[in-house]
Amino acid sequence: MIRRTTSQSETFDGVVGIIAPGRLIAFSLPSIIALTVYIATSSPVGITKEPVLKAPEREKSQIALPIAKQMPVAPQRSPKGLQTYAALSSSSPNGLSRQVSPVAAPIGGLQKLPARELPLTTQALVPSASPQVYRQGYQVSINGRTLPATWSQWRLGASVRTGISDAGMTQTLGVELLNTGDVTRQPVQWFSQPATQPLMLATQAVGSYRYLDITDFAQRAGWQLEVKGTKLLISSQPAQVADIQPTLQPRGSRMTIDLDRSTPWQVRKKGRELVVTMDAAAAPALLQRFSLLSPAQLPQALKQGKGEKDRETEGDIPSMVPSPHRWKLPAPVVKSIQNQTQIRINIPAGLSPRFSTLPNPNRLIIDFLPEAMVERDILWAKGIRWRQQYVSLGSSRFPVVGLTLNLRLQEDVNLPFFKLKPIWSHPSKMVGVGLLSETAEMWHASAAVNGGFFNRKNQLPLGAIRRDGRWLSGPILNRGAIAWNDTGAVKIGRLALQETLITATGARLPILFLNSGYVKAGISRYTPEWGATYAPLIDDEIIVVVQNNQVTSLLAGGIAGKNAFPIPRNGFLLTLRANRGPAGSLPLGTKVRVEGATVPDDFNRYPHIVGAGPLLLQNRQIVLDAKGEQFSDAFDRLAAIRSAIGTTADGNLMIVTVHNRTGGTGPTLREMAALMQKMGVIDALNLDGGSSTSLYLGGQLLDRPPSTAARVHNGLGIFLQPRR
CATH class of the missing domain: 2.60.120 (Jelly Rolls)
Structure with a gap:
């Protein structure tokens, strides 16, 4: 639901290793249909096909074990899923049982991977046929600390491969996903130089997740892997924190953490406090320098450090603010216990964190910037592209995060690459709300985006929801809606x-x-x-x-x-x-x-419909008429975080979320229409927005921290289909 926002949106919170380590993603539109991508592959041994209902209300979004099923039937009370973003706690996210049979003990017990240099760019690519999956789990333990992340093991020829979901890689290890147009390989950055040392991980779709093959990656890092039940254990040699250097930058401030070797790291946020945890020990002298310092004490503490300037290879951020002295120097507090160092930093007002890593020497860099989102273009699956970009409108710059779906791949009804379906929080009834991530996981979806409006008090829908020709909820007030069939045809109009x-x-x-x-x-x-x-x-x-x-x-x-x-x-x-x-x-x-x-009567030809409104574009022209769709004047004028969906001339369906402009508020409805128009959309529909705006993909929210996402009633789902 939309609520009035006046301050700059927070682009990071509760995220572990960030959505893309080294890159903070912040963007969201007023309302994006709950887009759920279902990867309907054959169900692996030991995993039930029965659906799982979302657990009772809880504070953070969760990740469910991947299950190959599209339409929930015979709902059951579900155990809680996994937290979408890993927390620092080493305890299990919950003590409830899951809809999965016990995982068989690993073959050969401990899987020791010798440390050796491997050409990661020459890894075997994903085969066209589905792999033989024989182990899956939903927790990863890194040197004794248990974090929520889905993982899988499968056979590739005579070898056994181990994969962690891309969301798990970013949130538990600090791996950053780089741009790619190849669905079979995902380039990553992890204490490496992408231009000269590309790390290429093979991808594998299993259930509702995309896994990155870490088998060779782990060997190169010198890790040991072991499977215990549904938990993947990773043991690595702890690093040493050599130095911590806060510095001012032209557009904000920077925290540089020097390490003697690459090491896993995670991030989470408590209010305006950022907590960075690394598998590394810090020397007593360093701990003393950064132990409960006040801002007035910080300059003297920095004089005791190395005082090294940023290397040229790190690159200063170009100035867009005339007075760099407006920013405050970060004042970290450092604690270290048993080869684990925790750094707490108060996020400067008006800024958000962006993370990156570098080699030689190994460094974790945290930049606090007015624009922290990393622009991204990843072909996540066949016909599904994940994009993040800044779009300028007049003097404003808006962060846009979205998914672009190639609807032409649906033309073969007997062999589509993916399907779109409405989803809602309780499959057996229309009353109820839930976090979008939980709803997507319950339906075993690979991706999702929030959809139509609802009454937050009684949790009932206020608009059209039609699935497979069945009206779950009828349209109201002649408001805008999107309708589609299973062969890629789409209609957007008032209904x-x-x-x-x-x-x-x-x-x-x-x-x-x-x-x-x-x-x-x-x-x-x-x-x-x-x-x-x-x-x-x-x-x-x-x-x-x-x-x-x-x-x-x-x-x-x-x-x-x-x-x-x-x-x-x-x-x-x-x-x-x-x-x-x-x-x-x-x-x-x-x-x-x-x-x-x-x-109009042609809407009845479409089996699937989600209603929201108001209508933004038709035939490339802005047709916004909020009053005509019986929205209030206040709603019409409101500037807020928004979600929207629309079609393009080249046969794509574009789903976007837009958060606050740099230094200001989210877009108004007219600005939202202009943004969609500028991005090449022909017909566009506004979705529910504000705190409801959420875009989910493969186990994580792309546009916002889970702790800031409200519960929603319904959304739009995307289901990947197995290739036979």
Whole structure:
């Protein structure tokens, strides 16, 4: 839901090793359909295909074990999943059992990997056929500290390969994902020079995650790997922190951490405090220099250090701010216990952290900048591109994070590369909300983006949701919607649903809403798609029970929310709100039928629909009319974080999130329309936004820290299909 924002959006929080270590990603639009990418591969041995419902409310988003299943059926109460961003705690994220059989003990016990130089760029690429997966888990232990991350082992010919999800690689090891147009290989940076020392990891899609093959990477780093149950143990030689140097930069400030060797590191945020944890020991003298220092003491502490200037290879950041002295020098507090060093830093006001690593000497660099997002272009899967970019509009620069889907790959209905489906927080009913990451994991989705509006108080949908031709929730107020089929055809426009109840006597009674949380005097209809029961939304409703096209009961609704009325599987309920007149046309035994059609009627040709609004673009022209779609004037004027979806001339579907402009607020609706127009979109729809804006891919939120994401009702899912 959109809420008023006046300060600069935070681009980092609660992230471990950052979304892309060394790069802070911050961006989000008002509302992006909950996009869920499902990787529907064959289910690995030991993993059930049954769906998992999201766990009770919890503070941080979680990662579920990858399961190859698209449509949740026979929902069960689910254990909590994994935290989307790793925390420093070494304890298990929860003590609940998971929907997975015990993992077999590793072949040969401890898998020792000798330290040796390997040409990582010559690794075997991903085969076209699905691998033989025989182990999977959802925790990675690094030198005794357990962090949430999905991993998998599979056979490739005669060898056994080990992979960690790309989200797990960035959040637990500090690996940065680099740009690539090759779905079979992912270049990464980890204490390396990308231009001269590219590290190339083979990719493998299993379940709803994409794994990066770390087998040779681990050998090169001198790690030892061991599997215990669902936990992958990584043992590495601890590093030494040689020095810590805070410095001012033209556009902010920098913290340089010198290490004697490469080592795993993680990051999380507590409010405005950044906590960096490394598998490295720090000398007592260094600890004394940075132990609970005040800002006034910091300059003297720095004089005791090496005082080395930044190397030319690190590169100063070009000045975009006339007075660099406006920034404050970071004042770190350093603690070290048992080969683990923790550095706490207060993030300077108006800045956000960006992370990077360098070799020779090994360095972890934290830049605090007004624009911390790293621009990115990664072909994550066939037909799915992850992009991050700054888009200028007048004097403003907006961070845009999105997914671009090649819909032309869906033209072969018998062998599509991916499918799009609406998703919602509870598969068996329409009431309820959940974190987008949890909803995506519950549906076993590889990616997701938030969708339409809802009532945050009663957690009911306020707009169209249609899946496989079934109306889970009907459209309201002639608002904008997106409709699509399974062969890549898409329609974006304003949508209404007109239903009429016709009795045997010829009476025609208009039905205002279908399976909706929107309340207005008149008749609404609720079908089994709504759930097993219906609870009145206002006092004194009259409930008409229809079974087999015949009125079987008329009941008093009583006090709103107090009673739950069963919805017959062979019929539906009608509720008469603030108007008892139609009850006279519906005595017991009356035969009835329902006629209905979408307006415009071509929407009815599409099996999948998600409604939101307002409509932004049609035929490349801005057609914004918030008042015409019955949004308030305040909503129309509001500048906020936003999500949107649209089609392009080359047959792509673009899903974007936009956060606050540099030094200011998020875009207004008109600015959002102009941004989509500038990015080449032909038809575009605004989605729910503000704190609801969330874009999920492969186990992580791309646009924001999980701790800042609100719970949402529904979204749009993307399901990758196995190639046969």
